Amino acid sequence: MTIHWPRLGVEEEFLVVDPVTREVTPGAAAVVSEAERHLGTRVCGEITKLQVETRTAACHTTVDLHAQLVEARSALASAAAAEQLRVMASGSPVLGRAIPPPMTEGPRQDRGNAMFRGLHDELSICAVHVHVESPDRERAVRISNHLRPYLPTLIALTANSPYWAERDTGYASWRTMTWHRWPVAGPPPYFTSADHYDGLVDTLLDAGALVDKGTIFWDVRLSAHQPTLEVRASDVPVSAAESAALAALVRGLVVAAGRAVDAGDPGPQVQPELMRLAYWRAARDGFGGCGVDVHSGQLKPAAELAHRLLDVARPALADMGDLDRVSEWLRQLGSEGDGATRQRRVAARAGGLTDVVDHLVARTAAREESTKP
Template sequence: MVPLIGIEEEYLIVDPRTRHVVPRAAEVLAAATDVLDVVHEITRFQVEARSAPSSDLTDLGAQLRAVRKEVAAAARTCGLAVVASGIPVLGDVVPPPLSDDVRYRQGQVLYRALQDEISICALHVHVDVPDEEHAVYVGNHLRPWLPTLIAMAANSPFFVGRDTGYASWRVISWGRWPVSGAPPYFPSFGDYELALRALSESGALMDPKTVFWDTRPSPKLPTIEVRVADVPLDVSDSLTIIGLIRALVVTALAEVARGDRGLPIPSEVLRAAYWRAARDGLNGYGLDVRHGTLVPAPMMASRLLEHVRPALAEAGDLPFVEEGLDRLLARGSGATRQRRVHARGNGLTEVVDDLIEATVA
């Protein structure tokens, strides 16, 4: 049986005249009366769209395209626009204006200046799994492939007027949080529970929702949540990544059923692979953490495809994902597009203009 998938995408609200992010998410949400599941996020610069669960990538694509267009239309009625970018390109974002929610205010007390760069937008993918224990072991199996997903989805090279030199500054910024980035390897579910108790005792967690690792058992749903990717600029890239993630989960579930709880890649090696992927994206080399060797990032993407090819074929997704990956590797990620537009010499305002157009293209 092909597992159901649920999607969350986050978008930034921008003023199309200044091209700066603006804290007017509440106005956009009030205008988005025809959008069934668009909600506020931690800052007032952002909104989050959620799909209905589906097993079909084409259906998910239709949902994502429709919600992007509807949210963009709601923004236009307010004289605003939305962009799919991992981090703000322009604007005054430090400290960010938080949404009116008691949890966010509690987080401000707990996490302090860590929240200064919290105006980030990601793609979250929920895939059905039998239970939390399976989710933990599936996460073990996904760990070696997370840097490759970072490179493919990279879409945050510019941060408030500055070229960071990275393809995904969101990954670097987010990685400073105490429970974020790549999850640790857990040899047993009991080890996972012990770790969460210790993290809670330390004060690093407010509640299960603040387990921000890039794979985690969902605190609310019978799913594993994979939250490693910048929000892609192009919906077709989102769907390629979603298809690969589901295939990774299906492949991992089969391995877990055989008693394999995953390869225990050292956390420091995975951290270095994250850094390399976030810096270079698809335009450089990635670290194959299984072998400790640098290989061209597109080759790592091809190795990922081969790893999950049987699961893609079983789901009927193989031609769709093969075509999407070929397209992504040929033209590059959102970060590549942002830099290409910037290289025309008209400044970051043109980058934001292109993001506005491409988000709903």
């Protein structure tokens, strides 16, 4: 019997930078227009004029997914170069005081500006979103209950935003700290059913906390436009290989959670206070520090927590052929550090933050081995 694993897709956000000053610059519209020649609808703008987004098609394998990520990054870099610009994969700007950032215009953006106001002043941040096919909404909501405890560790694995306003924040993922000031952001609540999910979303809309269902910014959510469960906790990684490995791990966790749901396991009801603490610690320390075990409240090495996720997903990853990809990614993170660590290592050189931007630009569209960060 042929087993059909859930398809997966990835959205990646990037910052546009000036190749001379290395500062973020509002050239997104020109880059998108040029990139559409090759990528079509797989590229678009974002809420600020500093950002662009690419997306893959729905993929059956992470081999295909990785190839599409590399293709999109290459096309985006070529489009930027044609406009005398560059793009970089960083969760936050390195150079350029883009506060407030130049915003894109439109009725939806105007509603958001009126609703969120000063929160938009620090919105030039970039994430990666992983979609896993989940057409049964009831089952998807129950899977999300199982995924909640894993979110802080996913943040630590992909931490790639140490700089903000041209200074080191002391955090590995400053994007995480910035993003969670929104009224509907961070880990989702524990849901008892799809009706519970929909009812809360309707309440949030009525209360004026959402522009529309597309602005549900929980780190796990039901996609508003596709039959997928979307995991969106992570900074955009430096390389396409890391995004592909993250997507493989997320799909493995979704499949493992689905098996638990099918066996009648309702998932753990983690204390919100411990989730908040774990988010903060993961954002501060990244993969190289300690994280919080959300079940006990104890500090554990982030690498240990990451390998616990690998153990949960291991059977599914092995079945889908993704175990080596994820295992090698974790090994390389242990050896080379997360994205924030690599940015800081480059910054220690004579060139400082300009070298960091050059490093990110070069790695964003590098032709790479399948797991090389």
